[in-house]
Amino acid sequence: xxxxxxxxxxxxxxxxxxxxxxxxxxxxxxxxxxxxxxxxxxxxxxxxxxxxxxxxxxxxxxxxxxxxxxxxxxxxxxxxxxxxxxxxxxxxxxxxxxxxxxxxxxxxxxxxxxxxxxxxxxxxxxxxxxxxxxxxxxxxxxxxx
Numbered sequence: 001x002x003x004x005x006x007x008x009x010x011x012x013x014x015x016x017x018x019x020x021x022x023x024x025x026x027x028x029x030x031x032x033x034x035x036x037x038x039x040x041x042x043x044x045x046x047x048x049x050x051x052x053x054x055x056x057x058x059x060x061x062x063x064x065x066x067x068x069x070x071x072x073x074x075x076x077x078x079x080x081x082x083x084x085x086x087x088x089x090x091x092x093x094x095x096x097x098x099x100x101x102x103x104x105x106x107x108x109x110x111x112x113x114x115x116x117x118x119x120x121x122x123x124x125x126x127x128x129x130x131x132x133x134x135x136x137x138x139x140x141x142x143x144x145x
Contacts, residue, residue, distance in 0.1 A: 004052055004054070010059075011043070014052070019035050042066065045066055061081070063081040074108050075112070
């Protein structure tokens, strides 16, 4: 397996995986247009640092995020991590997340932050990797009619 930095030129390669995963597994309604825009937004923002995981030229997964400066630390915000369905439950996601953490630390991050769906699957995956609910932050949202 090879891990390399992901760029804008990789969007078309990861788009089908992104749409299939979120539409099939999480009941999303992504289209090529909306998913392409979402991926482009993350990849093109200041501080962006995303990785792609490949084997023999095939994309197994990818992670998108960016470095965020605070007053006293640099954090890495993980926006998305995705392993193709046929490669899940084989330890690849755990390996990939560890490599992403290593990269973030090497580049000066003090932590990795993320938002996850509040369900047993995500709790098990991130809990096994040592992530826990932040006690000093809570996600707030205001929905418009």
